[in-house]
Amino acid sequence: MQSRPYCGEIHVIIGPMFAGKTTTLLRRIQAERSNGRTVAIIKSDKDTRYGVDAVVTHDGTRMPCMALPALSMFRERLGAEAYDKLDVIGLDGDYLRRRFGSVLDIIPLANSVTKLSARCELCGGRAFFTLRKTKEKQTELIGGADVYMPVCRQHYIDGQIVVEATRIVLDMDRPLVV
């Protein structure tokens, strides 16, 4: 009797910044390696925050990785047969709580989805969202605690009002260019 081909697993971890997505991933990798498995680590080459060729947590734990311009290139680099278990991590929402990147597209294909929370920097409660502290408006803005903070629902709403008011005031102070 022919055995069925192994068809792999996909596990997704989402959540706001500082929720421990990278920490969880690095722990899983460590556990897989301890079990004698070979693990490839891939990240977007846009993420240059704490180094180009390493995945780094916000508290400084790091592991070397391959940085690719598009994550879908991992098939070209490693071969479609090279993996049987895929752990994917990413932000589910941007600073305006809109879907971010393509991690949500993988959910219908996944075996498991874990949404982590961080600690709200304003009240210590569970933080589900990422607040941008600066006035930049573009969706993609690489940064860490200098630009972003995790917040609970209440402080997200309060924070958006404060950030928007600050933006208006700063824009009023800008010299008029004619």
Ligand SMILES: Nc1ncnc2c1ncn2[C@@H]1O[C@H](COP(=O)(O)OP(=O)(O)O)[C@@H](O)[C@H]1O
């Ligand atoms: N407000 C916060 N809530 C939770 N963790 C925080 C916060 N600020 C800093 N950290 C640090 O960030 C670490 C999580 O970082 P990391 O795993 O890189 O998160 P993620 O990949 O989800 O952004 C925590 O272990 C903690 O040391």
Ligand SMILES: Cc1cn([C@H]2C[C@H](O)[C@@H](COP(=O)(O)O)O2)c(=O)[nH]c1=O
């Ligand atoms: C909310 C938000 C985040 N980003 C960027 C900022 C960081 O470089 C990454 C998230 O990294 P983490 O490992 O989850 O901490 O994404 C962005 O470009 N736009 C946003 O709205």
